[in-house]
Amino acid sequence: MKRNNIDPNTLLDRAVEAIRDEAVDQSVVDAAAARVRESLSTRASAEPVAAAASVTHIRGCDDVQALIPSYLAGGVADARKLLFEDHMRECVPCRKALKAARTGESPAARPAHVSKAAPRPRRTAPVRWAIAAGLVAAFAVLPVAKYLGPFGGSLATVVEAADGPVYEVEGVSTRQLAAGDTLAAGERLRTARDAGAVLRLDNGVRVELRERSELAIAESGSGATIRLDRGNVIVTAPASAGRIYVATPASLVTVEGSTVAVTSGTKGTRVSTVEGRAQVDSAGVYRLIGPGEQFASSPSIEPVSVARDVSWSRDASKYSEALAALRTEIDATALAGELRTSTRLLDLAPEGTVFYAAIPNISAGLAEASDLLQRRLSENPALAEWWQQEHSANHRAGLDLAVQTIRELGAFIGPEIAVAVSLDRSGGPGAPLVLAELKDAAGFRAALERHLGAVGEASKIQVVESVASAKTGAADGLTIVAGGDLLAISPSLDLLAGVTGGAHGFTSSPFYTRLADEYRDGVAFLLAADLERIVAAPGFKKDAKETDALDRLGVTGLRYFVVKQRMDGTTSNASATLTFDGQRRGIASWLAAPGPVGALQYISPDANVVAAFVVEQPAALVDDMLGFIGSDDPEGLAELRRFETENNVSFRDDVAASLGGEFAFAVDGPVLPTPSWKMVFEVNDATRLQTAFERFVDAANREAAAAGRPTLAISRAEDGGRTYFTLATPETSMEVVYTFTDGYMIAAPSRVLVDRAIRYRESGYTILTAPRFTAALPADGQTSFSALVYQDLTPLLEKVPGTGLPDTSMLPTLAYAYAREDRIEFGANGKGAPLGLSPATLLGVPGSGGLKDLMKQAVKG
């Protein structure tokens, strides 16, 4: 009966354990190892014979020579035999190998295999083998593609376009090809320097060649094979065409229903997918690469952005160059306005103004830019085609109407439009007031009423010559006063009356003085807020507790926030300054004075988004945080303290104090399936930090387990002299891998990404040396930043509509900050106006929104 109690589960566990623990005597292992070693060295040299049967494709001399034993034994099929004999007539090394095999000598022509098995050759032998191998390869490269021909059928390839000299190369003769010529299977095509060509296979596959490329196309059993000996191609294969292979000396790429760029050069092969997927077989390694991803056959081939890899394409330049030029031209036209160094609008702002914005009247420029756009569209068929595709007739009409309205009304208005917002009696934001100078009040009123009637908004808006004639009581209505040489718009009649009544209370305030200073320097776009008064206003404050919390955050020390934007040529410079009423404190003091950020060395030149900053003292930062929590939520702080005491850990002393002052974050690499983010921290004491982490995780797990919440696990793995830590939750597949190296901690969602980050630093190939990044740096007296945010969307395949190719005209943007004693200065570089709303964007030239969308939003809102 006892036997019945044996539980299969227990037995399985114990038996498996027994199997695991069963020891083999070392002498048994050693004896077996010695026998196998002996047998390996004899069997490997006989290997060509063994391998002969397994040759399925003939791709080079090695394959041909592998067939020798079967050939001698009469075991090669007829078609293949022809191929074999033909090759023997042309290839000296293979003929020698055949002769050697016939006479029974060792197969010297298979250096790769012989050298593996032979006892260590004489000193010069490797070099000789290298020369032999080189010769074999050199002889093999040219003739082999030709032999693929006989297997092929009647695959016809048409030269669809040829820019510059394109040749069909056959032995010593060359024939120049023109558009419309056909290329037979196996014939070699070569593009000369500065030339390019587009081929169309009869199964719909499109092959674009760059200059100095050479290929032959053959039909193989399962699809077409494009044999690319050197150069660059972009292959677009519709799904209906089946599998298309691109064979390079280093790799075999399978393209099916996708667009793939393949480059073959001296160092190896690089494959980039533009659309769809491609499979790459390189030296026995298979990889599937997704859209926007890249593969290189050799580590010495650095990754470049897919956009750059296809930038030579005629399609890429067809639109993007033209668009980039147009964009620049339009922006330059529209924003060529003078800087304004004086204004009377500022003087008219109501007393108690806490927010003031001044924008230039770009209506004339915008109208001119619109004319320019129309002219360019009529000149360039490619652009016109895109414009028609991108904008429906309705949209185009809407845009025309908007431009027309702006042009007409804008013509009456002076060079500047100002918006002022003051605090109302309760301390909340009051009604806005829009001010502008007017050239012809009567003409403007007439034009405005006509337009309002056209859009059916006349009932809500009253247009008057003076405030006195305005009807009161229309509480939600907007009143437009256009009289004399002044235009004033506001929902509040009081404010309007103040303007025309000549109340200039604002001129005596410090905020006015600060703004007047800005005007002295010249203003294009200006936006300013009097934070001191906003924070101090009764509408902002709640109670003593909150005031204390705000004080700890340093918010009460804020004074002004000023944003300026001006155009220098085609580049816009935005700068913002946050000033304090003394030394920075609270949150505002966290940012350290500008200093180099070494953490950026772990970020690749193709990063999409990068944020980096230097902080003063991480421990002080924690103090401020805790202080803030303490005043806002004393129980929360007590709970945190209890956790720290019970588990004998200190967030401040163990974690924050071990950190240095640098921090960097980046999205660097493919976004799907898991975004390739990485974080880099400067670490002063890695051991202490890791110990603290482990204690925190332990403690948190204890509490989580007690509360029935999911727990975290830290595991450790050693590899290549480096220790990797993995932080994971068993319930989800989310994990974070991090390691410590050279005083930095690098964290990413996978070990591959961590390793890659380290390799970037070791190779010196980092964002800091990337031309796109350095071009975005501002020209000023600073050598470093306190903080920076860099964004380059081009690697993310920001597409030009209709081309399927990245828009290379999109420049990266860089925003940065310098922390000084009593202020923080922000800046941003990049093409276009603030928020990317350049005139070109407004007119619908690629970018974000577009005037029509803004109009739509405005009408809806």
Add this chain to the structure above:
Amino acid sequence: MCSDDEKENEVHAVASHLTPLPKPPDQLDMLYREHHDLVFRTAYRITGSAADAEDVLQTIFLRLARRDGGPNLLPSPGSYMHRAAVNAALDIVRERARRRSVTLEEVTVSVGASQASLHESQEVHELIRRAVARLNPKAAELFILRYFEGYGNEEIARMLGMSKMVVNVLLHRARGRVRKDLGEFLGRHHETE
């Protein structure tokens, strides 16, 4: 003859771009020295036989020697070797099950061990090995890595490039099947008492 050396170096450099250089014998040698022990012992655990383990060792290194352009075992040669050993050994156990069709009944009859030492009996071990070999290849590899080789689920997921969820599920099922075979055996074992 210094210039000759230079020339040779140049040719060497050019040739290395044209075709993968013959793999220096040392690399395979080094791999062998470093990993033969691991491969042999792993294969032994799975096949339960020193002769079979020797075959596995030979098969794996012969395959490596035949690879063109050198084996690409990165990122971790150790785990590559380990997996290769597991799969080659499983092939042998599968082959053995086909060749010598020892039925479960035969195994049952020969068990005379007491309950206490049942888990140490070679018959039970063989039974487990065959039960594992009957699993589909992926599940078998997972089972071996987890229970014979003592890897954690997470490590296995990483080694095999699978999600941890999938590993968990497959392992659970694999273990269930092996346990079922073992349970059937125990039932018969009891009847023969």
